[in-house]
Amino acid sequence: MLDEVVLDQSVNQATEDISLDDYRRLCAILIGAIPLDRKQSWAGKVITYLASQTMQSLDEGNGVPRISTKAIYLDLGGNPKQQPSGWLSPIWNEIEERHYPEIEPTLIEECRRAGLTIYPRLEKDHGKPAYYRIEITPAPASSNEQTGVEEELPKQSIRYKRDLSLKLSWPGKLFFSTGLRWTPFKRYSYVTWQLVFLLAFTLFDLLLWVLLWYSKPPLSGQELVVISMAIGMPIGAYWHFRDIFRLFEDRILIAPDWMLAIKEFGATVEINRSRNPDEDSTILVQRYTSICPVCGWMIKLDRGEPDFPRRIVGRCEEHPREHVFSFDRMTKRGEPLNRGVIAPNHIEQSTPTEVSESALPPPERGPA
Numbered sequence: 001m002l003d004e005v006v007l008d009q010s011v012n013q014a015t016e017d018i019s020l021d022d023y024r025r026l027c028a029i030l031i032g033a034i035p036l037d038r039k040q041s042w043a044g045k046v047i048t049y050l051a052s053q054t055m056q057s058l059d060e061g062n063g064v065p066r067i068s069t070k071a072i073y074l075d076l077g078g079n080p081k082q083q084p085s086g087w088l089s090p091i092w093n094e095i096e097e098r099h100y101p102e103i104e105p106t107l108i109e110e111c112r113r114a115g116l117t118i119y120p121r122l123e124k125d126h127g128k129p130a131y132y133r134i135e136i137t138p139a140p141a142s143s144n145e146q147t148g149v150e151e152e153l154p155k156q157s158i159r160y161k162r163d164l165s166l167k168l169s170w171p172g173k174l175f176f177s178t179g180l181r182w183t184p185f186k187r188y189s190y191v192t193w194q195l196v197f198l199l200a201f202t203l204f205d206l207l208l209w210v211l212l213w214y215s216k217p218p219l220s221g222q223e224l225v226v227i228s229m230a231i232g233m234p235i236g237a238y239w240h241f242r243d244i245f246r247l248f249e250d251r252i253l254i255a256p257d258w259m260l261a262i263k264e265f266g267a268t269v270e271i272n273r274s275r276n277p278d279e280d281s282t283i284l285v286q287r288y289t290s291i292c293p294v295c296g297w298m299i300k301l302d303r304g305e306p307d308f309p310r311r312i313v314g315r316c317e318e319h320p321r322e323h324v325f326s327f328d329r330m331t332k333r334g335e336p337l338n339r340g341v342i343a344p345n346h347i348e349q350s351t352p353t354e355v356s357e358s359a360l361p362p363p364e365r366g367p368a
């Protein structure tokens, strides 16, 4: 299949400042950053394939390759009922929109920990045929403003990263796309709204009791409906306001469904209070994820109930009741909450420069 791997001189020139060894390390970090559960998906396989093909081409002294749609399709065994581009196109969209943004923060951090100021990106050169390649780009400034470096974690601990693939619903975008500034005006409007709500319910219920007091038995169907409304509506209002009260008490909550796009979950809504009393707080909707140090699947945040009431915890997608971690929204770190949960030695919490060969797709590829 080597005739499908086209060497592009312009790619080589653009990246000639980067040593081939660093390029190889970046590819290994990229493979290591894919969570285990994602590795089996087509998106995970395509990313792994691009990275391993790049490493192989570098090893053979052929420079950084551009890999065609057909090569990916044939080598990975794409759906024989589809054309290569028809098969790869939706997978690539998934990679660009979801899978790459999901691992990008981890990738940047791992590269930084490996002493690199660059990180790998996946690029598609549109055209007929289209080509795919691993591009190198400078890493943004460290998110850790205090020190610029993140300290080493104890073995069982995890570090959460912001997941950039989170999509909000349209009302979510309307209010929270860049964070909602909690200005005094909004605060007073909100309190007024609640008072009006409360007043309306009290009046409604009072009126109802007066009416019932003077009504003669037996009760009509209409009266029964009104009574059930009088009982049901305050309960509904309580549910409605409970989460908002909780947010101000706990500062962080699992985001309600209406804020998120369909199929999205595990996001939080949090209030970030400014240290400067003159500055307004901001309400943000974000998602943090990590990789489970025990089994390698993705960890997402969830309500702690029933075992850890009123806490936000990180739950592994594969073992949600056992692999449970705390979530500290200040340090973005987590510790195991269930005793006896120990990371096995064979899954290191990733020193991705030492990615095992088993993480790569089978290297044997017959000559084209």
Ligand SMILES: [Zn+2]
Pocket: 292, 293, 294, 295, 296, 297, 316, 317, 318, 319, 323
């Ligand atoms: Zn797990």
